[in-house]
Amino acid sequence: MKCVDDFRLQLGSEEVVPIMIGGMGVDISTPQLALEAVRLGGIGHLSDAMMMDTADRYFGKHFTRDKTRANMASMNTMDKSNVRFNLGMLAEATRMHVSGAMEAKRGHGLLFINLMEKLTMNASRETMQTRMVAALDAGIDGITLAAGLNQNSFHLIQDHPRFRDAKLGIVVSSARALQIFIRRNAKLQRLPDYVIVEGPLAGGHLGFGMDWAKFDLKTIMDEVQAYLKKENLDIPLIAAGGIFTGTDAVDFLENGASAVQVATRFTISRESGLPEAAKQAYLSAMEEDIEVNMQSPTGYPMRMLKNTPAIGQGIRPNCEAYGYLLENGKCEYIDAYEQAVKLVADRDKTAVNDRICLCTHMRNYDVWTCGHNTYRLKDTTRRLEDGSYLLPSAEHIFKDYQFSKDQKILLPE
Numbered sequence: 521m522k523c524v525d526d527f528r529l530q531l532g533s534e535e536v537v538p539i540m541i542g543g544m545g546v547d548i549s550t551p552q553l554a555l556e557a558v559r560l561g562g563i564g565h566l567s568d569a570m571m572m573d574t575a576d577r578y579f580g581k582h583f584t585r586d587k588t589r590a591n592m593a594s595m596n597t598m599d600k601s602n603v604r605f606n607l608g609m610l611a612e613a614t615r616m617h618v619s620g621a622m623e624a625k626r627g628h629g630l631l632f633i634n635l636m637e638k639l640t641m642n643a644s645r646e647t648m649q650t651r652m653v654a655a656l657d658a659g660i661d662g663i664t665l666a667a668g669l670n671q672n673s674f675h676l677i678q679d680h681p682r683f684r685d686a687k688l689g690i691v692v693s694s695a696r697a698l699q700i701f702i703r704r705n706a707k708l709q710r711l712p713d714y715v716i717v718e719g720p721l722a723g724g725h726l727g728f729g730m731d732w733a734k735f736d737l738k739t740i741m742d743e744v745q746a747y748l749k750k751e752n753l754d755i756p757l758i759a760a761g762g763i764f765t766g767t768d769a770v771d772f773l774e775n776g777a778s779a780v781q782v783a784t785r786f787t788i789s790r791e792s793g794l795p796e797a798a799k800q801a802y803l804s805a806m807e808e809d810i811e812v813n814m815q816s817p818t819g820y821p822m823r824m825l826k827n828t829p830a831i832g833q834g835i836r837p838n839c840e841a842y843g844y845l846l847e848n849g850k851c852e853y854i855d856a857y858e859q860a861v862k863l864v865a866d867r868d869k870t871a872v873n874d875r876i877c878l879c880t881h882m883r884n885y886d887v888w889t890c891g892h893n894t895y896r897l898k899d900t901t902r903r904l905e906d907g908s909y910l911l912p913s914a915e916h917i918f919k920d921y922q923f924s925k926d927q928k929i930l931l932p933e
């Protein structure tokens with residue numbers, strides 16, 4: 521019987537342990553977490569979501585305060601079309617975060633950054649280009665493009681000196697999405713170095729509709745493999761979504777995957793950015809406490825705990841400070857908020873029940889997004905005398921994936 525350590529992922533000249541910890545915004549996949557994967561010989565991801573806010577917290581900067589001041593004129597209106605990101609500041613924040621993590625890098629693994637196209641930031645092309653260029657300038661080993669078809673993303677960096685040497689990959693949830701991406705980039709003669717195939721059991725936003733339960737990762741992997749074979753393309757595929765044990769991972773590695781991307785098990789690691797209370801909430805969750813809903817203003821379904829603190833809160837949209845989801849001055853939360861305000865006499869009593877102000881609440885860790893298997897996390901650790909759960913280290917979880925066999929999960933000491 522094999523374990524994950526019997527396999528290796530080959531990316532160009534690099535050979536790594538075929539375990540990738542997925543990007544988890546906003547800074548749930550902290551540099552500390554990502555760097556553990558790197559130290560242990562795998563691949564870790566930083567998250568680029570709300571980078572200016574993340575850089576403020578890590579480096580004592582004031583990017584968010586400065587952005588708020590520059591956009592004060594929009595404060596008393598729901599028309600946010602004039603809200604702007606300062607591209608210089610955005611680049612500086614990204615460079616600081618990435619270069620800080622790259623300098624701290626130890627071991628033979630690789631450090632990537634997860635970059636979501638859906639963060640449209642009221643100027644999607646310019647901000648996406650700034651984020652990608654800054655990450656490459658700061659020396660990131662690779663960029664994983666996510667949350668969108670990313671049809672133009674390669675074009676935005678085609679002139680960058682590292683365009684052909686940095687590892688560039690994409691997350692897809694269907695063979696069709698990959699086909700669109702590859703056709704769109706044919707002229708650039710630049711294939712992705714890896715493709716993450718994410719099924720419907722993943723955490724965060726899903727690349728499916730509310731009929732997500734009709735799909736399954738194995739079938740999608742087969743379809744993507746068949747497409748690559750038909751096109752005579754050889755690109756490593758990385759399976760993601762619901763891979764909970766080393767044995768689950770081996771199953772994919774023996775059937776055409778070159779690696780696995782995992783996240784849920786690391787949400788409760790000591791190094792994850794979630795606050796302790798959220799980690800304990802994840803650990804105590806039962807299967808019926810987890811839902812896929814349409815609370816995200818992105819329009820994509822999102823999986824979260826039903827008792828996510830952000831649900832039902834009616835805060836004023838905070839786009840002057842954040843505004844990461846603005847597109848032409850709009851965000852679905854603003855619309856939902858405006859509707860809700862009309863229903864109450866006192867603005868302070870506004871409750872928005874069908875959308876979350878994702879920026880503000882993700883930033884405060886009040887959106888408890890999680891993978892389908894979150895209810896199994898309690899089986900991966902021990903309960904302490906006070907009733908709380910012991911938080912395992914990222915190293916413990918990584919090695920459990922790497923060496924375990926026979927569906928066994930090693931509990932932390």
Ligand SMILES: Cc1cc2nc3c(=O)[nH]c(=O)nc-3n(C[C@H](O)[C@H](O)[C@H](O)COP(=O)(O)O)c2cc1C
Pocket residue numbers: 541542543544545546548567569634636666667691718721722723724725760761762763781782783784785787889890891892893
């Ligand atoms: C808490 C959480 C946050 C996530 N945030 C992101 C994100 O910001 N961007 C992204 O592309 N994927 C995100 N994901 C998806 C993961 O990167 C990963 O592909 C997937 O969850 C793997 O499945 P697993 O959680 O069952 O192991 C998130 C997952 C979780 C659990």
